[in-house]
Amino acid sequence: MKFAVIVFPGSNCDIDCYKAVEETIGQSVDYVWHTATDLSAYDAILVPGGFSYGDYLRCGAIARFAPVMAEVVKAAEAGKYVLGICNGFQILTEAGLLPGALLRNRDLKFLCHPSPLEVVNASTPFTNQYRQGEVISIPIAHGEGNYYCDDETLARLQQNNQIVFRYANGGNPNGSVHDxxxxxxxxxxxxxxxxxxxxxxxxxxxxxxxxxxxxxILNAWREQHDAAVNS
Incomplete structure (x- = not known):
């Protein structure tokens, strides 16, 4: 399996993502600059955290127009795995790959601490090794992590089982709708x-x-790959 870690000017979690792939699952991984125009060689794309383009205008608003994002959209439409983390999440919403928007934290402060998360959907390619309802500890580090969507979008997310993680134990740090x-x-x-x-x-x-x-992600790719080989 081959991973791409997208690098924008201002990315600062790209090395963390690269090392997580390399040392956790031992798969091939490359840094891919924001000017790239071909991601066809990759099976999974990681859009890391940081402050792409200095978070000017608003988080992810400029990165959304980088040449590589057309390829990220193409990869997503082809069914490849795309994971946006923190600023990467913001970029994916700006690009229209995910609904909603990320606003300033409720208390207007940057937050950086471990956070308990409930695994709401354990059947995605990214969560199949977790248990439904399991509470895990994952750190946050953001100033604009307040997820917002309108009531119609929220209802659709719930109906389609698109909520993957929710802040657990009353620990919503940023005011995100529905935690x-x-x-x-x-x-x-x-x-x-x-x-x-x-x-x-x-x-x-x-x-x-x-x-x-x-x-x-590796497990999901192997299952998909084996099914294609055996078909």
């Missing part, structure tokens, strides 16, 4: 989340609960 911490596309192959699983792949970092996101 939402992560969602997926209708097909389930695109996920955006504010917490950072790539920062939770070792007990040395305080938690290894994020490791199973990467093993889940």
């Amino acid at each position: 939402i911490a992560g969602i997926c596309s209708e097909r389930g192959n695109v996920v955006g989340m504010m917490p950072h699983p790539e920062r939770a792949v070792s007990q040395l970092l305080g938690s290894e609960d994020g490791k199973r996101m990467f093993t889940s």
